[in-house]
Amino acid sequence: MSVLSTSPAPAAPREPVPPHDAEASEEPAAPRTGRERVFAAADALLAAGTPITVTTVRDRAGCSNAVATTHLRAWRSEQAEARAEAARLPELPREVAALVERGVAGLWRQAVHAARREHDDERTDAEQLATALRQDADRLAGALDAAHAERGAVEEELRTTRSDVERLTGRLTAESQALSAATAAGERALGRADELHEALERSRDRIEELRREVGAAERARAGEAEARAQAQGTAAGLQESLAETRTSLEAARTESARAHHDRVRAESEREGALGTARRLEGEVTALREALQSARAQASDAERDRAEQLAARAQAEGEAAGLREALAAAVQDR
Structure with missing residues (x-):
């Protein structure tokens, strides 16, 4: 199915969920739940242009890997939905659609490459954490012996x-x-x-x-x-x-x-x-x-x-x- 397909009654486009600006108010309320902390950390990293991974979100939000992984997945899902809503436009002329399709294909390739790099970074972070945990377990076993x-x-x-x-x-x-x-x-x-x-x-x-x-x-x-x-x-x-x-x-x-x-x-x-x-x-x-x-x-x-x-x-x-x-x-x- 082409990404340029349209629906009979397109919904009103929505802009992507903007990151929460820390300077929007003089005294912003501190996030309390793990979801709020993870969402706030991801928004701040997105605004700063920093790669958004489980490790960076965990360090920024001050939570565990499991909490960061669960809520970061939800944040990405919301971002994807917002981008999908914004991408629903009226049907384009055939000539313009062809041009746009070629451009979108290039953007898709770039997005896939970026997603793969992000996945590789997350997997590397997970492997490093697992290695550190194994080393800690070995050290504790040696201390026990x-x-x-x-x-x-x-x-x-x-x-x-x-x-x-x-x-x-x-x-x-x-x-x-x-x-x-x-x-x-x-x-x-x-x-x-x-x-x-x-x-x-x-x-x-x-x-x-x-x-x-x-x-x-x-x-x-x-x-x-x-x-x-x-x-x-x-x-x-x-x-x-x-x-x-x-x-x-x-x-x-x-x-x-x-x-x-x-x-x-x-x-x-x-x-x-x-x-x-x-x-x-x-x-x-x-x-x-x-x-x-x-x-x-x-x-x-x-x-x-x-x-x-x-x-x-x-x-x-x-x-x-x-x-x-x-x-x-x-x-x-």
Whole structure:
């Protein structure tokens, strides 16, 4: 069907929808809906002589690709209808119609070329956006893999920390048992020293008693020879008892010195065991703090993983919307 065909009752011609002039009023009302923003952006681009594509309209209107694609299609449809109404003229003479048809054919070719270029630009923009979305999805996937790897390292470190805590707890228990044993040995040594001290005191009392007896025997010796002989015999026996007592006293002194040495050594071992116990308690406290820090890092890794999954789902949703808009644009073409 020729573009120059006429109808029996042609409708009154309408001028193409003019672009909305931003300077027509001093305070123009700001468009609110997505359709109004897209139409206003397309009118402004048309007035400025800028190519009208989904990308330029989206950037100008500040909307998503899906909104820009849907309403830009409606804007173009209205522009086409307006141009079609303006093109409905009364029937021309045959000679003029032939000339006009040749001119229209040239204009049609130019319009087709322009439309193809515009379609190519839109397709290029869509492919670039799809590539960017795929790159974002790959980057998010890499970040997710890194988060998984970091989580594995944190879990391994946590297991190692738990093993160290159990090992140190066992060492602390063993040290505590050794300290208890050393304390008991020290208490036994102190008890033995007290017993030896009491034996020494008894020996001293016995020596004083013997000395008094010897003095009494010596005083009685001056009065009587028989008593002297008896006293001498008694003195000899007492001397033997004194020698035995002195031997016992020396043994008691030696045992007391040994007990004192054992007591000092037990006190030293007890102090060392207490120092070791305090050091182990400090190590256990540090390990508990490290365990709490590892748990906090694992919680942060889980939260980062959840955020990355949400970002990836959002990117996949935007990519799906872009694919649907691209498929709709291809079907319209």
